[in-house]
Amino acid sequence: MPRVHAEITSKINPRRRHRTCPRAVKRARHNQYRIKKPGEPASVRHAGPPTVRLYPIQPRAA
Numbered sequence: 001m002p003r004v005h006a007e008i009t010s011k012i013n014p015r016r017r018h019r020t021c022p023r024a025v026k027r028a029r030h031n032q033y034r035i036k037k038p039g040e041p042a043s044v045r046h047a048g049p050p051t052v053r054l055y056p057i058q059p060r061a062a
Helices: 001-009
Strands: none
Touching: none
16 A cells, blocks of 8 residues: 555646636527637636635624
8 A cells, every 4th residue: 555655646746837717618609608709818827826815704793
């Protein structure tokens, strides 16, 4: 088992680009997604990873 674990952890995934791919379709059909404009890129690249903010829950007044 230790040998298998070492083999799995030795193959680390490569770094991923920071991008998002908004839902868009090339041709208009019967769906709710927007239509992609000519010359519009398929994905948007960002300068860095997204930031996650956690806000405390405010208790309700009784």
